[in-house]
Amino acid sequence: MATTLFTSAAGVFRGNLHGHSTHSDGQNSPADVVRLHREAGYDFTCLSEHLWTDPRFSAPTIIDATAFDSADFITIISAELHCPGKAHDRDGLWHIVANGLPADFPVADSSETGPELVARAVAAGAYVTIAHPEWYSLTDDEARSLAAAGAHGVEIYNHSSAIEAGRGGGIATLDLLLNEGDRVHLTATDDSHHVPGDAFGGWVMVAADSLTAGDIIASLKAGNYYASSGPDFIDISIDGANLDVGTSPVDRIILAGDRHRAEFVAGDGLTTARFDLADFNSAFFRVVAIDARGQCAWSNPYWMDDLG
Numbered sequence: 001m002a003t004t005l006f007t008s009a010a011g012v013f014r015g016n017l018h019g020h021s022t023h024s025d026g027q028n029s030p031a032d033v034v035r036l037h038r039e040a041g042y043d044f045t046c047l048s049e050h051l052w053t054d055p056r057f058s059a060p061t062i063i064d065a066t067a068f069d070s071a072d073f074i075t076i077i078s079a080e081l082h083c084p085g086k087a088h089d090r091d092g093l094w095h096i097v098a099n100g101l102p103a104d105f106p107v108a109d110s111s112e113t114g115p116e117l118v119a120r121a122v123a124a125g126a127y128v129t130i131a132h133p134e135w136y137s138l139t140d141d142e143a144r145s146l147a148a149a150g151a152h153g154v155e156i157y158n159h160s161s162a163i164e165a166g167r168g169g170g171i172a173t174l175d176l177l178l179n180e181g182d183r184v185h186l187t188a189t190d191d192s193h194h195v196p197g198d199a200f201g202g203w204v205m206v207a208a209d210s211l212t213a214g215d216i217i218a219s220l221k222a223g224n225y226y227a228s229s230g231p232d233f234i235d236i237s238i239d240g241a242n243l244d245v246g247t248s249p250v251d252r253i254i255l256a257g258d259r260h261r262a263e264f265v266a267g268d269g270l271t272t273a274r275f276d277l278a279d280f281n282s283a284f285f286r287v288v289a290i291d292a293r294g295q296c297a298w299s300n301p302y303w304m305d306d307l308g
């Protein structure tokens with residue numbers, strides 16, 4: 001009998017986990033951020049404003065934009081958390097994305113460390129991800145320290161960092177943590193500051209019971225979603241030793257495992273691939289689908305010992 005790892009069959013919700021408005025250093029009003037995402041076909045977005053004490057780019061309070069919610073579109077209370085102690089950042093600050101925070105989550109003080117801030121956001125119920133590792137040269141030890149503090153995932157595609165700085169990636173950080181046994185997820189986001197110019201380039205597709213912040217956050221924590229800059233996963237399932245993948249039309253479907261282990265299937269307008277896991281000697285795998293424009297869908301990692 002086949003085991004479903006992910007399916008879009010029951011519906012998926014498209015959302016942006018990382019973006020900014022005039023509440024911090026973004027150029028769009030909160031109302032415009034919401035309207036533009038709804039018009040672009042999104043189901044939810046997050047005004048993850050810089051939460052810090054520097055008025056040049058941050059605000060000391062979180063914005064609650066849920067007044068803009070409607071039956072078919074929601075906002076999830078979020079922030080990009082900052083505190084001192086990060087190497088290779090202009091202001092020496094950590095950047096940590098937290099989705100599903102309480103609106104009264106306090107700004108860090110100057111003595112709080114990055115790992116302490118992650119742990120505090122996790123304890124407050126948030127889904128916490130390591131922001132734009134490539135953009136600000138996150139070191140391996142910094143990544144390890146945030147994962148050890150409970151960070152749920154790594155932002156492996158940050159659209160504004162990609163198109164404005166050529167530094168949008170995060171796969172190296174993700175795979176380092178996975179190879180060391182940290183069971184972290186991956187996200188793609190926009191980190192938008194001027195919608196639509198730097199928006200609609202990286203998102204998540206979440207399989208959730210309903211379009212509520214609680215159900216979306218629960219599905220994120222369960223890893224029941226994928227990340228994309230273009231293509232879609234229809235389903236990912238296991239039948240015996242076979243891994244079956246269904247996608248929107250793409251040119252390549254890749255099975256990536258630990259170390260540099262990988263296999264791929266290539267073809268014009270490919271929509272399915274089957275991989276034999278019996279010989280794929282790896283602690284985990286994740287699937288990447290790449291379309292003709294080079295845009296990607298990235299599945300979350302799956303661990304062999306969870307699959308039996």
Ligand SMILES: [Zn+2]
Pocket residue numbers: 080095131132
């Ligand atoms: Zn940032």
Ligand SMILES: [Zn+2]
Pocket residue numbers: 018019020080191
């Ligand atoms: Zn940001």
